[in-house]
Amino acid sequence: MNKNSAIQTVGILTSGGDAPGMNAAIRAVARTAWAKGLNVKGIYRGYSGLLKQEIFDMDKSFTCDIISRGGTVLYTARCEEFKELEAQERAAQICRDNGIDGLIVIGGDGSFRGAQKLAAQGINTVALPGTIDLDIACTEYTIGFDTAVNTAMQAIDKIRDSSTSHERCSIIEVMGRNAGYIALWCGIASGAEDIIIPERFDGNRPKLEGKLIDSIMEKKAIGKKHHLIINAEGIGHSYGMAKRIEQATHVETRASILGYMQRGGSPTAKDRVYASYMGALAVDLLCAGATNRVVGYRNGQYIDYDIEDALGMAKDVDEYEFEIAQILGR
Ligand code: ADP
Ligand code: F6P
Numbered sequence: 001m002n003k004n005s006a007i008q009t010v011g012i013l014t015s016g017g018d019a020p021g022m023n024a025a026i027r028a029v030a031r032t033a034w035a036k037g038l039n040v041k042g043i044y045r046g047y048s049g050l051l052k053q054e055i056f057d058m059d060k061s062f063t064c065d066i067i068s069r070g071g072t073v074l075y076t077a078r079c080e081e082f083k084e085l086e087a088q089e090r091a092a093q094i095c096r097d098n099g100i101d102g103l104i105v106i107g108g109d110g111s112f113r114g115a116q117k118l119a120a121q122g123i124n125t126v127a128l129p130g131t132i133d134l135d136i137a138c139t140e141y142t143i144g145f146d147t148a149v150n151t152a153m154q155a156i157d158k159i160r161d162s163s164t165s166h167e168r169c170s171i172i173e174v175m176g177r178n179a180g181y182i183a184l185w186c187g188i189a190s191g192a193e194d195i196i197i198p199e200r201f202d203g204n205r206p207k208l209e210g211k212l213i214d215s216i217m218e219k220k221a222i223g224k225k226h227h228l229i230i231n232a233e234g235i236g237h238s239y240g241m242a243k244r245i246e247q248a249t250h251v252e253t254r255a256s257i258l259g260y261m262q263r264g265g266s267p268t269a270k271d272r273v274y275a276s277y278m279g280a281l282a283v284d285l286l287c288a289g290a291t292n293r294v295v296g297y298r299n300g301q302y303i304d305y306d307i308e309d310a311l312g313m314a315k316d317v318d319e320y321e322f323e324i325a326q327i328l329g330r
Contacts, residue, residue, distance in 0.1 A: 011100035015046035015107035019144025021271030028279025048079035092121030102286035106130040119292035135179035137313035139296030163226035183232035198234030
């Protein structure tokens with residue numbers, strides 16, 4: 001038993017959308033905890049599994065051969081019930097009954113709120129940012145973003161080959177919920193002619209499509225053989241847009257929605273390494289007596305914030321980066 005920390009048993013769960021690199025974080029949490037002489041309990045299926053007591057003693061074999069796997073070996077879930085105070089009180093009691101005195105939650109903003117509610121019930125919690133969307137304000141990195149961008153980029157490269165061969169326009173819709181980071185990164189990495197993101201969309205669809213039509217005609221006039229438009233999920237409507245653009249430009253236009261392939265696959269080295277450091281830091285924080293914290297990465301350093309402060313932060317796409325993306329597509 002660990003003699004230097006108030007924490008004896010660390011629980012871990014994954015919640016919300018899965019993201020590649022979550023397994024690396026789970027592995028790092030468990031192995032760091034064991035190195036400190038702590039016990040580790042895995043909780044299946046997020047807060048839903050916690051309420052159903054899907055709790056097990058994690059052993060070394062559980063963390064073997066998982067670092068290279070996408071998804072989450074703890075499974076994940078969304079759980080509406082957990083938003084109710086009664087469920088939070090019950091979950092805290094379940095943690096106490098199972099000897100869990102520190103809980104690490106890997107997920108997005110919603111999952112952080114759950115961790116915050118458990119902290120209010122007296123369970124020490126630390127959250128890790130696990131989402132492909134990069135839409136968490138307190139951090140410049142989220143677990144899974146790098147893999148998702150690379151996966152989407154590879155798919156877009158393939159669509160580009162077909163697009164060039166047919167001299168077509170392709171609208172490719174990428175994930176990101178209400179955030180345009182995946183679209184922006186994929187757009188630059190794929191050399192897209194246009195990138196459209198919710199952060200720079202005023203809601204006027206005819207105006208947006210008018211600009212795209214002008215852009216296609218300009219590129220056609222200088223002899224471009226394809227035209228790639230990366231559309232963020234937060235803007236959506238890719239199929240309708242493709243129809244209207246084709247009618248207006250007489251350039252054959254196809255839409256592809258990449259979908260869940262962006263959430264899967266073996267994590268990149270970056271996602272494995274950053275997730276590993278974040279997992280280790282989460283355990284260190286719990287052992288230092290921290291609670292209600294979220295781990296982030298900012299200015300080259302791993303840091304942590306109070307969850308309330310983190311949730312109150314705002315995030316926007318950097319204007320300079322967006323301008324450069326526009327220039328490079330011309
Ligand atoms: P993400 O964590 O990816 O943002 P969600 O927003 O779906 O995903 O949240 C994941 C889960 O976190 C929810 O299903 C719910 O169990 C829990 N959660 C979200 N918001 C709250 C809240 N206000 N209070 C308690 N739990 C919450
Ligand atoms: O948050 C990750 C994400 O894949 C978003 O990009 C997308 O909007 C959402 O999850 C889809 O969620 P679900 O798995 O509930 O369909």
